[in-house]
Amino acid sequence: MSDLVVHHLGISQSERIVWLCEELELPYTLVRYDRDPATRMAPEAYRALHPIGIAPVVEVDGLMLAESGAIIDYLVMKRGGxxxxxxxxxPGFADWLFWFHFANGTVMPAAMMGIMGSLLGIDGGLMATLSERSTRADALAETHLAKATWFAGESFTTADIMMVFPLTTMRAFAPRDLAAFPNIRAYLARIGERPGYQRAMAACEPGFTPMLA
Known part of the structure; x- marks a missing residue:
């Protein structure tokens, strides 16, 4: 058993951490948890791992560490050289920083608020605002990817690992059509060709077809 344990909640942001480990070829032990079939929430065993009670969570160096960005930074700096x-x-430094933080700073909150609004039956102006914010985020990514292979330019980076989840698996909870965004779809096709991504998704989401189109 590796001293790095990735606790993966099915269909969640913790796929990012499995993918990072595969891209960096870091030894890790994967512990997978299924969501409650009725509520789609994390089981009690997962919520008990960390006081915040949400994915992702890893055990490393005697720590129980949460938050996608924090985990990624920690593993890259401590174990990924x-x-x-x-x-x-x-030249791509600013883009790398922007897209790395944009994923959870803007894209994910808009999607999550949209989900909560739908569950609570909220309609009207607020939902239109949230939908418009998500559309603007997609449009910004579309424009950027017209001139860049990856989000930081010509180098695949942790910005891609952060951005792919809200463009793909998050759509299982907040459906949206990417037909109007050919550059995003071409980008996701490139992601799907990466062996590290293929290995990660096969390990953490068996039976789930990655939402790359």
């Missing part, structure tokens, strides 16, 4: 990041003098 800084790989999948960019130096401050790299």
């Amino acid at each position: 800084g790989r999948l990041t960019l130096a401050v003098d790299d």
Whole structure:
């Protein structure tokens, strides 16, 4: 058993951490948890792992660490030799920082608020605002990917690992059509060709077809 344990909640952001480990070729032990079939929430065993009670969570170096961005930064800096990041003098440095934080700072909150609004039966102006914010986020990604192979430019980085979940698996909870965004769809096709992504999704989501189109 590796001293790095990734606790993966099915159909959740913790797929990012499994993918990171595969891209960096870090030894890890995967412990998978299924969602409650009725509520689609994490089981009690998962919620008990960390006081915040949500995915992702990893055990590493005597810590129980949560938050996608924090986990990714920790593993890259402590075990990955800084790989999948960019130096401050790299032309793509600002893009790397922006998209890495944009994923959970803007895209995910808009989607989550939309989900909660639907569950609570909220209609009207608020839902229109949330939908419009998600559309603007997709449009921004579409424009950027017209001139860049990856979100940080020509280098695959942790920004891609952060951004792919809200563009793919998150749509299982907040459906949206990407037909109007050919650059995003081409980008996701490139993601789907990466062996690290293929290995990660096969390990953490057996039987689930990645939402790459």
